[in-house]
Amino acid sequence: xxxxxxxxxxxxxxxxxxxxxPVGDDHGSNYDDLDPEAAARVQEQLAQAQAxxxxxxxxxxxxxxxxxxxxxxxxHLRVEDPDLEAARLPIDAMGLLVDNLGDRLADHDTLxxxxxxxxxxxxEVKKHFDAAGADPGSDEGGETTVEExxxxxxxxxxxxxLQ
Numbered sequence: 449x450x451x452x453x454x455x456x457x458x459x460x461x462x463x464x465x466x467x468x469x470p471v472g473d474d475h476g477s478n479y480d481d482l483d484p485e486a487a488a489r490v491q492e493q494l495a496q497a498q499a500x501x502x503x504x505x506x507x508x509x510x511x512x513x514x515x516x517x518x519x520x521x522x523x524h525l526r527v528e529d530p531d532l533e534a535a536r537l538p539i540d541a542m543g544l545l546v547d548n549l550g551d552r553l554a555d556h557d558t559l560x561x562x563x564x565x566x567x568x569x570x571x572e573v574k575k576h577f578d579a580a581g582a583d584p585g586s587d588e589g590g591e592t593t594v595e596e597x598x599x600x601x602x603x604x605x606x607x608x609x610l611q
């Protein structure tokens with residue numbers, strides 16, 4: 449098993465305990481429950497993670513977070529009982545970032561295409577439940593950037609993540 453970071457794949461030790469590591473205070477410096485060697489290892493691991501994050505191109509890190517919003521919205525849309533309200537926030541947040549940051553994001557064209565696909569999938573799911581007379585989560589209150597008018601009858605909707 450490995451963990452992806454902007455600096456590449458890193459192996460994860462499968463032999464370690466399944467219990468979560470002790471968490472420090474808000475500043476990450478409270479290791480009273482650890483022996484001094486363990487506390488030093490934790491501090492070193494944190495320093496290495498911070499160094500890797502600082503070394504990564506910022507546009508790629510932000511783009512990775514944008515794709516996290518895509519995945520979150522897709523999860524809420526592809527479950528058996530989709531939650532449109534829960535999907536709306538990450539879709540709108542992704543839209544704000546992609547539409548306003550533009551070419552400053554790594555792979556902007558890919559992200560813009562993913563956003564369009566996600567918006568169309570939202571409309572497809574909403575139309576399905578509107579036609580069935582079902583209410584897949586409250587769609588009341590507040591506006592969304594995803595509207596049925598965004599998709600015309602001629603649009604082809606390819607929503608692989610909904611399968």
